[in-house]
Amino acid sequence: MxxxxxxxxxxxxxxxxxxxxxxxxxxxxxxxxxxxxxxxxxxxxxVSNMGARLMASRGSCLIALVLAYQNERRTSIVQDPFVSSVIAAVETEVQRKGYFLMLYSNPDMEECRKMALAWNVEGVIVLGCKRQGYYTLREQLDVPIVTIDTCFQEEDRDFVNVGLCDYEGGKEMTSYLLQRGHRRIGFLSREEGRDHFDPQFIDSARYLGYLAAYEEWGQRPEECWALDLSRNPKRRREQFMKLQQKNFFGCTALFLTSDLLALEFLGFCRDRGISVPDELSIAGFDGIREGERYRPALTTVCQDMREKGTRAVRELLRLLRREKERELPRRDIRLPVCIMERETVEDCGGNPYFGEEPGPSKKSAFA
Structure with a gap:
């Protein structure tokens, strides 16, 4: 430098x-x-080496946590309950190990590179970046990097990622809904315009789990039950309206791929006079506290968000101890999930609110 x-x-x-x-x-x-x-x-x-002023015999003692989300909301991504839980866990573990934490929110890997060099950070944890973003950053930095929730491919090497059993979570929730008698289960994610099978998206793994559960039951969901919603709240509200106008394609349950999205949809149901779970069952994914506090309390796939952050710090420090080894192992850590039964799912009794179920249709609700 x-x-x-x-x-x-x-x-x-x-x-x-x-x-x-x-x-x-x-x-x-x-x-x-x-x-x-x-x-x-x-x-x-x-880049200005501000971190040089922090250098001591053991280095800067700075660990950077990069929030690489493409945030289209006006509020800070730090206000997201999942993100804030991970941040809290990372901060606690970093301090416990005698380091300092630098929080940086930017999806631009070039700017992240400049930050890391300017402050002479000893390691980087990246939350929410795509695999290409990781490799771009790794090529330009000579410090250990650990990712959280990055989807790598089978042929990828030289990475350490702390993720989740997303496939298993999608499968377990869908199986749970099938066991409760639901045969028409909608799958709603917030990745409008993506291919359902695109491996760079976490929701793709959850969708594959959804399909696998149906296959185990000897059934096949209709393509129109899987819907990708906009990241724009106003546009998403319009999509909810159109979905209701389509009678939810006769679905008796909806599985949404995040608790925040599920809670937003519960608010829509309340505004539109749709009784949950009497007329429509709703399930989410994440296990944020807001889901437990909402009424009716949200049935969801729970993950240990604090463990995600804690494990990422421990993996980074393990790499720091082995920093002379240039070759990184392929280490894709998958933390377990579990179903949390609350109040938004009940046994299926058909779809009485919407009357007679529509016949098979391959046309998307948003077409």
Whole structure:
């Protein structure tokens, strides 16, 4: 990594001139010199090494937690109950091990690279990034990286990921609903425009579990029961309306791939006078506390969110102890899930609220 003196030597100017360019002091540098130094800074991919001030005999002691979600909401992603639970667990374990935590929210891996270099972090935990984002970051950083909830492929190597038994969770919940007598079960995710079988999405694994449960029961769900909802709340509300207009395709239960989405849909049902679970059963995925507090309390697939964060820190520190080993093992850790029975699912008695069930249809509710 280049220092200010290195850049000054390349530009044939003084270090103070380079510092003025870095801080945007155009009034102290001629236009021609400013542009020349700026160009060299970009070519050398220079970032200010603020972390150097933190260096001690054992390093900076900084661990970065990167939130790489594409957040389309106006509120901070930190307010998401799942994300906040993981952050709390990471912070607790990092401090317990004598390190400091830097929280950084940005899906742009180039900006994440700059942050990691600027602060001289000793390791990075990335929550919510795609596999390509991980490999892009790993190629550019010489520190250990652990991902949380990144979907890797069978041929991938050199990664450590802490994930969930998503396939098993999708299968267990669908089997549970089938056992309760539901034969027409809708599957709703929040990944509009994706291929249901695209391996880079967690919901794809849950969908495969949904299909596997049906197969075990010797049945086959209709394609139109699997719906990908928009990430835009206003657009999603319109999709809920259209889904109701289609009589939910006669489905007696809906399995939504996150508790937040399930709680949002429960609010829609309340506003529209749809009684849950009397007229429609609802199930979620995650096990956030808000689902337990809601009325009716949400039946869901539970995961240990705090264990996810704690395990990620322990795996990162394990890599730090082995940092001289350049080859990383393939380590895809899958934490268990369980069904939490509450109040939004009951035994199936048909779909009386919506009258006669529609005949088989392959047309999407959102077509």
């Amino acid at each position: 280049h220092s200010i003196k290195d850049i000054a030597k390349l530009a044939k100017v003084s270090p103070s001139t380079v510092a003025n360019v870095i801080h945007g002091r155009r009034d102290r540098v001629s236009g021609e010199t400013f542009e020349k130094v700026r160009r060299i800074l970009e070519e050398q991919r220079y």
